[in-house]
Amino acid sequence: MVTIKDIAKLAGVSPSTVSRVVSNHPRISLDTSRKVKQIMDELGYHPNMMAKSLVSKTTNTLAILLPRPAEELFQNDFFGELLRGILTQANRAGYDMLLTTATGEHDEIETVSRLVRGRRVDGVILLSSRVNDPIVAFLASSDFPFVLIGRSESHPDVLSINNDNKQAAYDATQHLIAQGHERIGFVSGPANLTVSNDRLQGYRQALEAYKLPIRSDWTVEGEFLQESGYRAMSLIMSLPERPTALVVIDDVVAFGVLRGLTELGYKVPDDISLVSFNNISLSELATPPISSIDIGTYQLGYTAAQTLIRAINEETIHQKQIIIPHRLMVRESSLTPIKRG
Amino acid sequence: MVTIKDIAKLAGVSPSTVSRVVSNHPRISLDTSRKVKQIMDELGYHPNMMAKSLVSKTTNTLAILLPRPAEELFQNDFFGELLRGILTQANRAGYDMLLTTATGEHDEIETVSRLVRGRRVDGVILLSSRVNDPIVAFLASSDFPFVLIGRSESHPDVLSINNDNKQAAYDATQHLIAQGHERIGFVSGPANLTVSNDRLQGYRQALEAYKLPIRSDWTVEGEFLQESGYRAMSLIMSLPERPTALVVIDDVVAFGVLRGLTELGYKVPDDISLVSFNNISLSELATPPISSIDIGTYQLGYTAAQTLIRAINEETIHQKQIIIPHRLMVRESSLTPIKRG
DNA sequence: ACAGCTTGTGCAAACGTTTTTACAAAGGTG
């Protein structure tokens, strides 16, 4: 391995001079700089990042922490889009990304602790909308730069990027109401996630605002998986009184819903209308194309990275809870007027 | 920051003893070990990874390098699944993953050079099927542990994980032939990728074997994007003589094909049958579900990580070119017997 | 011509580990 000392020796200067050439120190003469740079090129020198990090106490690396079992996450296009946003901004700012997943409760803290206390990374992007997330608690108490993508009930004040999920669900529901629906159900995600609860709440508020019935048997809780949506249909559609429209927590779940409905012989949107969330690229390719709330996934990631880097550089961040705007993409799954009865 | 010296001082031992406690050195007395560990717990000590890496010359980090513009890749579910496989195995073996993308030609080499020569990572997983990839050339010449997911024409001997794409395409085509098709087209990817060429070749060999016509206007080159498949349809379906079946390079492209065909008023599989590749989770949710070659994406990633770690540990690897088996998943898009004419 | 500034470079300490060498104490052997 070629080190700064090798370069120094060959160039006839001291290691410190070489170091200063590398970091463009202003007080290096053009002559020396040229000479040293030429030798660096010849030997193919690259600074040892570990040594650099050790003394500078900075790694130019961000961790992205995915607390849920990876299995579940990666099936969702949402995740790729988020990652793309994060990577784009991180790379632009000269940061590398460490991708980490952790499963068990204890494991989680251990992993993040290792990265944070071990000075492996300069900051953490945490993807979590758990009502009460121990990792958030840990990070908040350790005053290490981090940003939360999502919302934590127990720690509402941490730096975070999120959507106005309540409003988004309100909008989605209102849209269905505007199409003439009066019997609207909700296919939700896990109850310990703020994203589920916020959306559920928005849905309920819309129903209330329009004086429509809120029936608890029309709300089904599940996971962010196709299978969940599929199973929800056998539940809901076996009820004596069925909804004519559904708000679905996530596109992938909506695919399952669609499959379930199709198998049960229902047509979308003729028998049942559908609106879901996240607007992944395939939602417009479904048959029929699915109406979905675009939550600005790319921007969510992009902004998270950007904000984190600001925090690392100790810039003052005026708005600690950043909301990315959403937008309802109306497609065929919610367009045909309903048949009553 | 709490260091090994702080622990040493409090425990009344030397720093080296603390280090040995951390690394479970056999010659440490149970007494000392317990005492030191207790103090470590109290102070919340975690070893500084940078310092550790500097002396051990090892980072316990793998880089995954995605040379293509991230945009294109992340839209494809294939990528998430691959990542999942890599992460699972890497984490299991105690490695962190650095996720890197690079776009420009020069940029690419610079990025990988920085990581490799800067001793930032212990090994590289490169996702590339470019016929002639400068990064492969660089890595091969620098004798740094790396594994290629894909195949390089110019460097066939490097450690690599791949599918038998030729055979897979042969199988796909043969399946269509078995369904009675005699006029079969091919929607391909970029011509500078071995994956495109291999599949194209397998497709052609199958046609030859069954003495069916190979018509060059039934082969359309494109990208790994929906849009590509969509555009290919306006080309192919405007020909005076049209195929009755298509082999499509990738599921996402197949979604575009499906959309194109639907818009042009063709029914799948009644008018046109479809078989594609990669078997992403949504291919069975399309309408109709798309027949696809499962290439064992998860296993591709898992094996890549596993093999790379072996290479890092300097185990001898007997099989340098590893082939992950594929399997045709027959679904509705290729099942109905054709209408001739 | 001399004090004072500017410019360019070197020395050496520091970052937090690991690991080699050394050595004292304890245990085993004849």
Next chain:
DNA sequence: CACCTTTGTAAAAACGTTTGCACAAGCTGT
């Protein structure tokens, strides 16, 4: 009980950087 082996610990060098301090040489202005 003298010797050898084993066990447990400490001291110090090394890993490859950065950076504060020092200082020589070249300028500037009076």
